[in-house]
């Protein structure tokens with residue numbers, strides 16, 4: 274049995290003469306959050322549909338939670354939470370009716386769990402779905418994906434179009450799923466959407482995986498701007514030549530610089546003084562990631 278949450282080998286999907294996937298080798302470990310990044314048309318949705326057995330591969334092997342989705346049926350679907358990029362449902366039911374129905378299909382979800390998620394997302398369960406705004410329909414989609422606490426969440430471009438409030442709650446749900454030991458496979462076409470939660474990111478281009486990176490390692494390699502506020506004036510010479518530090522300037526009691534990689538040397542040097550405040554901006558991994566691979570002619574920018 275394959276112990277990873279998802280694995281594919283030499284997975285190919287052609288649509289007539291159109292290329293969908295050209296040989297995808299993917300491995301998502303149990304308990305990790307995996308960001309599946311790629312430009313439009315790269316093959317993300319095709320991969321996800323194959324994992325869910327919504328379409329069948331031309332050739333290659335797929336294993337999801339240790340089984341081949343082609344032969345696993347409902348038993349496997351109950352262990353998965355799926356959010357489609359375009360969550361479409363029959364709009365005549367109320368959100369409560371739909372979620373209760375879907376909960377039954379998945380082997381029973383406590384009403385309290387549905388209510389709790391709806392409260393968190395500020396979703397009115399008693400309105401008909403067709404009377405809900407697009408944002409509120411997306412909330413129904415998020416609730417149905419998470420409500421049965423599935424072992425594996427497969428989320429197709431989940432944050433595109435979510436308002437900041439919903440995005441925040443959604444990311445909290447992803448973190449909670451990981452804390453519970455569950456696996457999250459999340460596609461996106463922008464790094465910023467996945468870098469906050471993903472353990473690893475894989476880049477798909479033209480139907481195959483071109484690279485996989487640990488987000489933590491990307492972060493260590495990233496250049497960020499740092500500002501340190503001291504109680505007393507400091508000399509720029511103390512910091513300018515430290516490993517990873519560049520473009521250091523001191524204005525009064527404030528040191529500003531760029532930091533490439535680990536913060537250790539800078540933090541230790543700063544600790545010789547009284548530090549009043551420290552500001553380190555979140556690095557833009559998109560820039561680092563695509564800058565790095567563009568140099569090698571491997572990956573272009575994926576974001577529009």
Ligand SMILES: Nc1ncnc2c1ncn2[C@@H]1O[C@H](COP(=O)(O)OP(=O)(O)OP(=O)(O)O)[C@@H](O)[C@H]1O
Pocket residue numbers: 288291292293294311312313314315316317318319320462
């Ligand atoms: N039903 C289909 N019939 C023909 N070609 C298809 C079909 N579905 C996908 N394709 C083609 O397969 C390739 C991969 O498409 P896919 O939708 O998987 O990409 P994606 O990475 O999900 O892109 P997007 O972000 O735009 O959804 C594209 O070239 C697309 O045109």
